Amino acid sequence: MNASAGYDPERLAICADAIAGAARNFAALGWTPATSSNFSMRLDSGHVAITVSGRDKGQLGREDIMVVDMHDQPVGEHKRPSAETALHTQVYRRLPETGAVLHTHSRTQSVASRLFASDKRVRLQGWELQKAVSGYATHDSTLDIPVFANTQHMPELVDQVDAWLDSGQPLHGYLIDGHGLYTWGRSIDEARRHLEALEFLLGCELDLRRLRS
Numbered sequence: 001m002n003a004s005a006g007y008d009p010e011r012l013a014i015c016a017d018a019i020a021g022a023a024r025n026f027a028a029l030g031w032t033p034a035t036s037s038n039f040s041m042r043l044d045s046g047h048v049a050i051t052v053s054g055r056d057k058g059q060l061g062r063e064d065i066m067v068v069d070m071h072d073q074p075v076g077e078h079k080r081p082s083a084e085t086a087l088h089t090q091v092y093r094r095l096p097e098t099g100a101v102l103h104t105h106s107r108t109q110s111v112a113s114r115l116f117a118s119d120k121r122v123r124l125q126g127w128e129l130q131k132a133v134s135g136y137a138t139h140d141s142t143l144d145i146p147v148f149a150n151t152q153h154m155p156e157l158v159d160q161v162d163a164w165l166d167s168g169q170p171l172h173g174y175l176i177d178g179h180g181l182y183t184w185g186r187s188i189d190e191a192r193r194h195l196e197a198l199e200f201l202l203g204c205e206l207d208l209r210r211l212r213s
């Protein structure tokens with residue numbers, strides 16, 4: 001343990017390398033344009049490793065990952081965490097089994113968020129790849145991805161996510177209108193699977209809309 005900061009620096013190094021590896025992959029796919037997007041992993045019950053604000057997500061090193069507590073405060077460093085840190089810590093607090101949170105700004109996610117904003121959700125039904133999301137064993141299921149209104153005032157976004165969770169509906173990811181996608185998993189590998197599946201499914205929904213119009 002790091003006696004002054006209260007977290008294990010070896011665990012931080014492992015998480016930082018895992019985040020950087022995943023981020024390189026997402027950047028190569030064009031999902032993190034112009035230094036957007038942010039990624040995090042749970043270090044322990046009280047600490048989260050998260051990307052520093054404004055860095056190129058295709059070239060992250062260990063120095064680009066910092067530690068915050070569950071109330072968004074930097075721990076043991078003077079870097080500035082992502083502006084959306086509160087959306088990450090919210091997921092770790094509300095869904096305690098979560099081990100990693102991923103947020104990207106792909107073109108598909110951005111367009112889908114605008115197109116489905118008036119419906120306030122994207123309803124996924126009948127797609128085999130719904131089974132890539134933990135808890136979904138068949139295509140014959142309904143997977144709702146809510147679309148929340150965008151704002152630069154994080155507490156308003158946190159409130160929208162809280163309201164959805166408080167309503168008792170399952171939540172595996174959400175879109176923010178004109179912005180991008182949040183998803184998560186028990187491990188970073190599960191979170192990556194969810195992100196890849198949702199990106200693919202949103203792209204399919206957009207294609208269907210195009211082809212049917």
Ligand SMILES: [Zn+2]
Pocket residue numbers: 036037038084103105179180
């Ligand atoms: Zn964002």
